[in-house]
Amino acid sequence: MIKVTTEALLKDSTQLFAIDTSLNNFQNYSPLFQPRSPKISLGGTMGLATRPLLFEPPKTIGFDIGLHALDPYMLTPQDIQYFQARVPLSVLNLITAGSAEQVFKMVHTQNVNPNWNIGFNLNFIGSRNFYASNRVLGQNVSDLNAAIFSWYQSKSKRYNMLANVIFNNLKSPETGSIVKDTIFAHANSSFDKATEIVRLPNTFENWKTGGIYIKQSYYIGRIDTTIRTNNANILPTQRVTYIFNYNTSKFNFLQNDIDTYHVFPDYYFSSNRSRDSLNVTHLMNDFGYSFYLRGKSNQFVKNELKLDLGLTHDLYGYTQYVSDTTITQYGSKLRGPDKKQDASFQNITIRGKLSYRFSDRINLEGTINQIAVGHNFGDFLYDAKAILKGNNKAGQIILNGYVQSSSPSLQATSWISNHYIFNNTFRNQKTTSVSFNYINNALQLDLKAEYFLITDYLYYAAQPNGIDAHPVQLGGSINLLKVSLGKNLRWRNLHFDNYIVYEKTDYQSTLRVPEVYTYSSLYYNTYLFKAVHLSAGLDVRYNTPYVAPSYAVGWASFITEKISLSHPTLLVPYF
Incomplete structure (x- = not known):
């Protein structure tokens, strides 16, 4: 139905x-x-600024604003x-x-x-x-x-x-944390924690986006159909695609409190409030053509050659405002939004993908994404993958590798706000990665090993025990090894799902991640009276202590240097 x-x-x-x-x-x-993508945040509830707990590099190229906390x-x-x-x-x-x-x-x-x-x-x-x-x-x-x-x-x-x-x-509120932070170090240091005041009770981020997205595709030539597990998949032999996407984004920071407790490093335009605003418009037109060469079969596809070609045109425009006092032609002072930068540019990206499927057991893929013209000229992402499948008991192996070069974000290179101003030039950040993934659905087993080599790593730093922050580019290379294992056990209606990750890097002081993270879920799953589906159990999460990042209020970014230990264990019963 x-x-x-x-x-x-x-x-x-x-x-x-x-x-x-x-x-x-x-x-x-x-x-x-x-379970497999945990995050840290400014609090335990949803809606606050957050970032991944584990190392999860974005596989994107082109223009990046740099604001991702929400x-x-x-x-x-x-x-x-x-x-x-x-x-x-x-x-x-x-x-x-x-x-x-x-x-x-x-x-x-x-x-x-x-x-x-x-x-x-x-x-x-x-x-x-x-x-x-x-x-x-x-x-x-x-x-x-x-x-x-x-x-x-x-x-x-x-x-x-x-x-x-x-x-x-x-x-999302930006409270600047509570004034009396010693309540976390001593059990009896607060009469009632709910009465503790915060540094910025009326300050918050307000992000708004809106857009329209249309994707059209048309199949040319013969159409094939495969039937698997009662699902009929329609396969084209040629296809043309067009995507239209237009969206606007507004990133607003509203400081409505006087900075009595020195949350911010300094001010450039207003000493008692901020009205920082970044407005971005994005117009994208994407054209694609796909060609499939295969034999006829209604059960599975084998000996299939597939070629994808594409061209993407991105047009961007952005303006950045602050709240400032200006003098009118009559000599009176007027406070209002003051435009500090205004720019527009374009990128043209060429895309290509070649894949060959020897049978339903072996599949090879190679992908190229290259910005050939525009503001982010030189950005690229080259990806290769091999999928080797056995029978249901043997499982499958996925070998993957990619090389990426991505431009630094707008936030790190050209930024004007009431508390942070930057005008920097950085090199592209390069990432090389190889991975091995073994999946066995019959055994409910998933093993993955990943290696990352990151050159010219760009991050945000602050002086020890300081409140100022600035973008920094690491001159050397970072090595990171990430091994994850997922294993689910079942006995009748009792389930025990487990996931563990081991991460090790030679730049732990810069690329801050816990060495070990685990998740386990023990639950009972059944039907009552053949009508009510019931699941009840207990989740346990654990990560080894590590030096967690700090947070720059008004910049919506997590930064290094300030030292604090993460909370390692969380027990969550559910029903």
């Missing part, structure tokens, strides 16, 4: 799957506590699910802990006709600060994600159109 897909699943062919009605991982609703709470076109619904479908999800944290998510979708589906997403995140000013609106998290989406497929199955309109409005 209900089938679901995503843009990624429609990339090479038309694939549809039944909706997931299991309770697997339902308790980890927060992006902070995903990315996990953004809704993007790649997050949208598309449906084929023979009946209207509504999914409502509510997680609440009173005023401490509330999450509400809603999806509704239905088919206008057999070939056209429409729907919408609506998400809310809210939480209230724990300390004395917890009834001050400036300390509350308030996030809104909204999207309208549509998928149209022609009767001939040749034409597909994915479209969505997305709006994000994220508000």
Whole structure:
């Protein structure tokens, strides 16, 4: 009755799957506590600034703003699910802990006709600060994600159109921490921790994005169909694709408090408040052509050669404002937004991918992404992959390697705000990586070993026990080894899922990650009266102590140097 897909699943062919009605991982609703991608943040609730706990390098090239502390709470076109619904479908999800944290998510979708589906997403995140000013609106998290989406497929199955309109409005408090931070060192150092005041009770980040995304594809020539596990996948022999994407982003920092406790290093324009703003517009046009050469089969594809060619044009524009006092023509003082920089530029990226599938057991891929013209000329990402599959008991091996060169971010090179001003020139950061991944679904086993060599690493630093921060580029190279193992055990309705990661780097003082991280979930999964699906259990997370990064308020970035130990263990029962 209900089938679901995503843009990624429609990339090479038309694939549809039944909706997931299991309770697997339902308790980890927060992006902070995903078992294989944990994050650290300024607090235990959703909506606050965050970054990965483990080493997770971004495989992106081109223009980068540099602001990513609230990315996990953004809704993007790649997050949208598309449906084929023979009946209207509504999914409502509510997680609440009173005023401490509330999450509400809603999806509704239905088919206008057999070939056209429409729907919408609506998400809310809210939480209230724990300390004395917890009834001050400036300390509350308030996030809104909204999207309208549509998928149209022609009767001939040749034409597909994915479209969505997305709006994000994220508000994240920047309290500067509590004044009396000794309460964490001594058990009896506070009469009531909820009465402790914070340094900035009315200061917060407000990020807004909005955009429209349309992807169209048309299949040319013969269309093949494979049938696997009751799912029919439609495979083209030639395909042309066009993507149009236009979005605007506004990153606002609003300091409404006098800096009595010296949270900020200095001020350049206003001594008692900040109205820093960065506005970015992005227009993208992407053209692609794919050619498939294969034999005919309705069970699986073998001896398939696939060639993808693409050209992407990106047009960017940005302006940055601060709050400053100006003198009018009549000699009076006027406070308001003052534009400090304004620029526009473009990038043209060429893309290519060549893959060969000897059978359903062996697949080879090579990918090239190169910025050939524009502001970020010279950025590239070259990727190679080999997939070797055995039978169900033998599992599969995935060998992967890539080389990447990416430009430094706008935040690190050209930045003007009330508390931070930078005008720097840095080299591209280069990353070389190789990995080995063994997956055995029959044994519920997943083993992966990764090696990274990072040259000209760019990060943010501060002097010991200081509050100032600035971008720094490491002159040498960083080596990092990351080994992860996932193993799930089951006895009847009792499940025991485990995941462990070991990371080791020769620059631990700069690239700060815990050496060991583990996650275990012990739970009982059953049906009551053949009608109610029940899952109850306990999650345990642990990481070895390490020197955690500090945080630069007003710059929305995590920085090094200031020393503090992370909290290593977290027990989370769920029902």
